[in-house]
Amino acid sequence: MTNQNKNTKKWFTLGVLILGGGTVFKLPWLKDAFYIPMMQYFHLTHTQIGVTLSVYAFIQTFGYLISMYVADRFSKKKLMPIALIGVGATGFYLTTFPSYYEILVIWGLFALFAEIAFWPVLVKTVRLLGDSDEQGRMFGFLEAGRGIVDTVVAFSALGIFEWLGQGAAGLRGAIIFFSITMIVSAIILYILLEDDVITKVDEKGQKVSKNKAALEGALKAIKMPEIWVVAFTIFSVYSVYIGLTYFIPFLKDIYGIPVALVGVYGIINQYCLKMVGGPIGGFLADKKFKSPSKYLRVAFAASIIGMIIFIMLPHQHLNVYIGIIFTLAYGAIIFTQRAVFFAPIDEVGVPKEISGAAVSIACLVGYAPSMFAFTLYGSMLDRSPGITGYRHVFLTMLGFAVIGFIISSYLVKMVNKKKALQQNLESNQINA
Secondary structure, three states, X not given: OOHHHHHHHHHHHHHHHHHHHHHOOOOOOOHHHHHHHHHHHOOOOHHHHHHHHHHHHHHHHHHHHHHHHHHHHOOHHHHHHHHHHHHHHHHHHHOOOOOHHHHHHHHHHHHHHHHHHHHHHHHHHXXXXXXXXXXXHHHHHHHHHHHHHHHHHXXXXXXXXXXXXXXHHHHHHHHHHHHHHXXXXXXXXXXXXXXXXXXXXXXXXXXXXHHHHXXXXXXXXXXXXXXXXXXXXXXXXXXXXXXHHHHHHHHHHOOOOOHHHHHHHHHHHHHHHHXXXXXXXXXXXXXXXXXXXXXXXXXXXHHHHHHHHHHHOOHHHOOHHHHHHHHHHHHHHHHHHHHHOOOHHHHOOOOHHHHHHHHHXXXXXXXXXXXXXXXXXXXXXXXXXXXXHHHHHHXXXXXXXXXXXXXXXXXXXXXXXXXXXXXXXXXXXXHO
């Protein structure tokens, strides 16, 4: 196969993966577009929706322990379509508007399919698609592409909701649309993705047990300190990222942003920044800094400086558009980090055969803030209403950014040490 054909195949495969990655979370995060209808027609309170998301986060986080084994044991051609069909089929049951306790079970199943069976396999596959100098761009385009699919699918569902009268029928129609979209995506992925080549014999020619190989790979990944450093770097980024949610009520409560503008801001914050931040983060990581780890460190430094300035601003006396521009600019920095925070897995030299287990550990630790950060930030606002509570939130985000800067600095040292050893080895081989 020529280099041109390999390149075409690589980007085509990424496009297929983006389709799945952009649809799989639409039902688990139904509240993004249908929070109020969920309350009305599922008969849920704010607290019950929060508990539902907590159940999802709990199973998501600890389920990554299972995915350490699963991601390297089964082929993406089978696992990813099964996961999408699982989410879609569960969505059809959701259209019956079940009881609260059934909804808790449903969101648990969403986490099982989307987070455990799908997401680590997706990240592993993207990691294996690109060379070492392409990791930033591959993950950047993945994030940007998911943003585009997110936007198209979400607005299509909103259109169906309005077309059917914005009531129970509209919500049911939107859920059915999401479910059908996932099942169609599953079929497309199954047809277009290639089967993984799973080693059946070892270097001695002896037959390898796939169960044993997956378990040994998971144990090997657990023992690699480099993977844990990458994981805690992701943890820091994600802790700051969750704080971006509270820019929306901040602008409403402190700047008095009109309700209509809140919706526009939310769309830009969640979708447009992802589309813009993905390619920019990938380009800067690969071309400008030639290292995702170095870029993450620089971005942490920028977010620290930006947040210090933001906290010191006299918000009660500023124009609303200054608040909007500043918060979106800050969010853009964090989205560039989100786009590339899995890329250092390749930089630190994780063997390709344990990529699935490595990604699962990174997800386990990296996404752990989803279990506590929303509650942490929310409780700060409840305890100290007004600007004081928001300053507490922003100071906490600042603290996570400082922790991230320290961890990413250590990560850069590890990467530099690995590169130096590699160069010495190559030099010795040439001299020999």
